Structure formats: C-alpha cells, structure tokens
Amino acid sequence: MSKNDLDYMPGFGNDFETEALPGALPQGQNSPQKCAYGLYAEQLSGSPFTAPRGTNERSWLYRIRPSVRHTKRFKPFQLPLWKTAPQKLDAELPIGQLRWDPVPIPEEKTDFLHGVKTITTAGDVYTQVGMASHVYAFNASMEDDHFFNADAELLLVPEVGSLHIFTEMGKFDVAPGEIVVIPRGMVFKVSVEGPSRGYMCENYGAKFTLPDRGPIGANCLANPRDFKTPVAAFEQKDTPCRVIVKWCGNFYETEIPHSPLDVVAWHGNYTPYKYDLATYSPVGSILFDHPDPSIFTVLTAPSGEEGTANIDFVIFPPRWLVAEHTFRPPWYHRNIMSEFMGLIQGQYDAKEEGFVPGGMSLHNMMLPHGPDSGGFYKASNADLKPQKLDNTMAFMFETRFPQLLTDYAAKLETQQDNYIDCWEDLKSHFDGTPEGKWD
Missing domain, CATH: 2.60.120.10 (Jelly Rolls)
Structure with a gap:
C-alpha cells in the first residue's frame, strides 16, 4: 500500500503511508504493544512536538531494529x-x-x-x-x-x-x-x-x-x-x-x-x-518589462522576516519571451540577496559566453551584475518577435545572508580570472540626445 504523490507539500499537515510487507503498518494507533513482524516503532520528528498543526512534521517508522542500536x-x-x-x-x-x-x-x-x-x-x-x-x-x-x-x-x-x-x-x-x-x-x-x-x-x-x-x-x-x-x-x-x-x-x-x-513501513509527513x-509552469510578462526573478521560485525556506527568505531555490527553465519594447534578459541590478548560480543544461540567456553546464557563479549582496556585453547588445538590437528559450535550465541558491567563500573555492583552478572582462565592452551611448549614440 502506498500513496506516492504529494497532495500537499510536506509540513502542511498531510499524512502519507506506505508498507513493503502487507499488514506491517499499524491501523488506528502508532505504537502498539507488539508491532507486526516483530518490528520496532520509532518516531522521527522534524519539528518541535508543539508546533502548530500546519507546520508539525513527524513520521512513524516501523523497522527491524531501532536506530539507537550501534x-x-x-x-x-x-x-x-x-x-x-x-x-x-x-x-x-x-x-x-x-x-x-x-x-x-x-x-x-x-x-x-x-x-x-x-x-x-x-x-x-x-x-x-x-x-x-x-x-x-x-x-x-x-x-x-x-x-x-x-x-x-x-x-x-x-x-x-x-x-x-x-x-x-x-x-x-x-x-x-x-x-x-x-x-x-x-x-x-x-x-x-x-x-x-x-x-x-x-x-x-x-x-x-x-x-x-x-x-x-x-x-x-x-x-x-x-x-x-x-x-x-x-x-x-x-x-x-x-x-x-x-x-x-x-x-x-x-x-x-x-x-x-x-524500515518496513512508515506513515507521516516528514x-x-x-x-x-520540467513540470514547473512558469509565468511571465505578456506585454512589457522583465519581471523580478522571484516569479521563478520553486521552493523557499522562510526566515523570521516576512517576504525575506533564508533561501530561495529559483530556476530559469525553457519559456517563451513575448514582451514588447523590452530588454528581455535580466536587467543590471544590485540586490540585498546573495546569489549562487549554476547551469544544468544549455545556455543562460544573459551570458553569451563562459557560463557552461556544471559551471557556477557568485554574486554577493549589493555587488552589481547582469548581462555580459554580448548579451546586452544582442538583446538591445533583437527583432522582438515571440522567442522560445529552449534547451536551458539554470538555477540559483539565493539567500538573505552574505555567502562567504571557502578557501577551496578561492583557490579552485577552474575559477575564471577574467570574468569581469565580460562587461568591459559596455560603453557609453550618452550624447545628450534622446536617441542616444548607438553604433
């Protein structure tokens, strides 16, 4: 017996149950005097016992030996x-x-x-x-x-x-x-x-x-x-x-x-x-402007401050771009959050060169970042027809805290010493006219 699909995310009070042998899962109580098959009942708690029902997490495990035995x-x-x-x-x-x-x-x-x-x-x-x-x-x-x-x-x-x-x-x-x-x-x-x-x-x-x-x-x-x-x-x-x-x-x-x-059987929500x-259903702009990347949040780990995450797990999946009169890639920005980014497959639309699957980048809080010069000029001059971004999957681990570099990462031979050169060709187009100087 099993319930294999989540009707709700873990931690929202729903209970799952599954057993590898028939009758191994007790019915009507959690800890009978003697469990079927001679199993031991053991509870694994992921929250304080007195947490509110909607956030109280625990599962009952029915196992051959208790985990205390070593x-x-x-x-x-x-x-x-x-x-x-x-x-x-x-x-x-x-x-x-x-x-x-x-x-x-x-x-x-x-x-x-x-x-x-x-x-x-x-x-x-x-x-x-x-x-x-x-x-x-x-x-x-x-x-x-x-x-x-x-x-x-x-x-x-x-x-x-x-x-x-x-x-x-x-x-x-x-x-x-x-x-x-x-x-x-x-x-x-x-x-x-x-x-x-x-x-x-x-x-x-x-x-x-x-x-x-x-x-x-x-x-x-x-x-x-x-x-x-x-x-x-x-x-x-x-x-x-x-x-x-x-x-x-x-x-x-x-x-x-x-x-x-x-563990032969278990029930619970931990x-x-x-x-x-691929089952993520993205939403986005259907007229103008590039929305904040928070619209691509898959999972969030909240902090004590509402709307400010301990961690957001964000992805940039295949999607259609249809915004009119808009710079479609992510804009240049500085952010209170610190962003560790990786690429699972394909190409990231804001980085034309240098960011490859298996690679990673780090943009810490309030340090400016954004499209490389190739991505900027390509997007600035593109014919804005509907465009499908395909064969791509990037992600971010984003946190409200500064991400401090380890000694291993600082000395890693794969670090791109010339990364900041990707913005070197971003030149001034200001000439005092509304049209600007584009050449």
Whole structure:
C-alpha cells in the first residue's frame, strides 16, 4: 500500500503511508504493544512536538531494529572540504563577481561524501539560520556507508549522472533535470553507475516549502501534485555497516552490525521528496518589462522576516519571451540577496559566453551584475518577435545572508580570472540626445 504523490507539500499537515510487507503498518494507533513482524516503532520528528498543526512534521517508522542500536561510540570522521557556517574567513580573494568552470570529476575512486566540496557558507549553524552551497563530483557508490545530516536538510541538483538514493523511507532515482530534498536527520546512501556531478544546497534554517502564489492564484509555478515521496523499501543486511553523522559542523562515525535502512513501513509527513523541474509552469510578462526573478521560485525556506527568505531555490527553465519594447534578459541590478548560480543544461540567456553546464557563479549582496556585453547588445538590437528559450535550465541558491567563500573555492583552478572582462565592452551611448549614440 502506498500513496506516492504529494497532495500537499510536506509540513502542511498531510499524512502519507506506505508498507513493503502487507499488514506491517499499524491501523488506528502508532505504537502498539507488539508491532507486526516483530518490528520496532520509532518516531522521527522534524519539528518541535508543539508546533502548530500546519507546520508539525513527524513520521512513524516501523523497522527491524531501532536506530539507537550501534556497537561503538561515535568517533571523529574527516571530510575537510565540507565546511559549515560560521567559518573563519581564510580565503584571501577580495570581494567581487566570481565565476567558475565545472569542477573535474575525480579519476580515483570517490564516493558521494568525499566528493562534496563547499563553495560558500552563510549564516550560523548553531542558531539554525543560513545555508551552504556545495558542488559534488564522484564516481563510486556508498556500499556499507550511510549518512545523516543533523545540521540541515539537503537539496541535491544533479548535472551529470543519475543518483540512486536509498533513504530510510524508500528509494529514489534522481536524474539531471530533477531535484531531491532529504530532511534533516534522515539516514541515506547514494549509489551511482558512473561519473556524477552536481550541486547541493545545505539548508540550516526553516524547511523548504512552496512559495505563496499571491495574485497568481491557485495554479502555475510548482504544483504540489508533482512532488513525489518514496514507497517503503528495506534492506535486511546483517553485516557490518557504518553510519556517518554531520553535527554542528563536525563529522562523526559509528559502526553497527546491520543496515540502518531497515524500515518496513512508515506513515507521516516528514519525508524526502523529489521533483521534476520540467513540470514547473512558469509565468511571465505578456506585454512589457522583465519581471523580478522571484516569479521563478520553486521552493523557499522562510526566515523570521516576512517576504525575506533564508533561501530561495529559483530556476530559469525553457519559456517563451513575448514582451514588447523590452530588454528581455535580466536587467543590471544590485540586490540585498546573495546569489549562487549554476547551469544544468544549455545556455543562460544573459551570458553569451563562459557560463557552461556544471559551471557556477557568485554574486554577493549589493555587488552589481547582469548581462555580459554580448548579451546586452544582442538583446538591445533583437527583432522582438515571440522567442522560445529552449534547451536551458539554470538555477540559483539565493539567500538573505552574505555567502562567504571557502578557501577551496578561492583557490579552485577552474575559477575564471577574467570574468569581469565580460562587461568591459559596455560603453557609453550618452550624447545628450534622446536617441542616444548607438553604433
């Protein structure tokens, strides 16, 4: 039995239920004196017990062994290139607009955890605000290793290679063009069939949810029905395994004599989910002017200030451009938000050269940015017929906090030292006449 489609986003009070064996899920109560199949009942809470009904998140797991059972004390585990805010500012690179080519995929055997490299951090993990932007590049599966993040929920954005993710709640296959969100504290492992690369947002703050649509109304943007939760699946493996934990920026490991992915049934609303970005229904200008990029928000993690996000996850998908007498690409701007941007496929319309799939850019708060000179002149002189932007998918991890660069990112060989040259040919067209001097 399973309910695999989200009628509402997690955290809105809806309950899902799924079982891998018939009758494994209790009916009418959560913790019977003896569970079917000799299972243990365990609750995983993603919110305080007394949170309002609409934001109260918990799931009941019915598993072969409780997660408290492990054979050795936790000991430190080293992942030196996965950083956490607040971090010491050891990067010597001055502030500025930054862009990188794709990070190389390692040739040596590397699993997901060792393939994560932090580019920026923001906020403070101890007070549960802010985020970190990472890239990942790896080529090997986690066989007997498992991981959970006590600091944050994780948003993964594949760019090369599909991810096979086995969580306590079930399995996902996540291809480029899809995303997956794994809640804080949930155990999982990642398998691959070859080289894989992508991006990851680590959200220390309030959980991701759908943005309010406001005047847009009941439809468009990301629709709840397109978010998918997993069907229960379990691994009955009685051989030594390892659990690795991230907790307050540090990593620890412990050994257990069995697989921790042994949940036979579950019900609740604290669950991982995936989403196909191709199902996003964009809205835009149908007469004039380029709207704010916030109209492309897929998910938002709110802060304590209404309308100011801890994180917005924004995409720039295929879409029609039809605005009249309008500069259609994004305009030049300075912004209170800090923008980490990546490209999953194709070309980004505001950057004619240099921004390629797997690449990334960083435009921190109040630092000016916008179309390169080639994009500006092309858009300024284009015949404004309806135009379809196709074969493109860019995204932003956007936050209210400054995104501080890691030493790894500052010294990364793929950094484009000449990035700011892309605006060098933007010259003055002012000559005192309304028409200006265009040549």
